[in-house]
Amino acid sequence: MNLRSLEELREEINQIDTELTKLIEARFKCAVEVAQYKQAHDLPVFDEKREAIVLERNVSAVSDTRFEDDIRRFYQSLMDISKDIQRQELQAEE
Numbered sequence: 130m131n132l133r134s135l136e137e138l139r140e141e142i143n144q145i146d147t148e149l150t151k152l153i154e155a156r157f158k159c160a161v162e163v164a165q166y167k168q169a170h171d172l173p174v175f176d177e178k179r180e181a182i183v184l185e186r187n188v189s190a191v192s193d194t195r196f197e198d199d200i201r202r203f204y205q206s207l208m209d210i211s212k213d214i215q216r217q218e219l220q221a222e223e
């Protein structure tokens with residue numbers, strides 16, 4: 130087996146993380162705006178139908194089916210954090 134070195138693999142992980150962090154931060158900023166919209170329109174933070182759509186979209190985009198359940202768990206965790214951020218935002222505004 131032709132294994133890549135640990136150093137090389139961790140360098141690739143670092144690069145991926147750098148991109149991921151930027152994207153996750155951008156997603157969190159959108160979630161804050163969604164919270165403000167929901168407050169203005171008297172809508173609840175949790176939207177079950179939307180979460181089902183987000184999970185379906187992203188699970189179906191996975192090319193290696195081994196990771197489908199992991200991607201589902203990842204997006205569910207991301208949305209749970211996103212709801213925490215929205216609730217914090219709304220509390221801070223009260």
Ligand SMILES: C=C(O[C@@H]1C=C(C(=O)O)C=C[C@H]1O)C(=O)O
Nearest residue numbers: 160163174175176179180208211
């Ligand atoms: C961001 C929203 O609020 C919540 C968080 C979601 C997300 O992080 O994708 C999706 C649905 C909601 O439970 C939204 O309604 O779009």
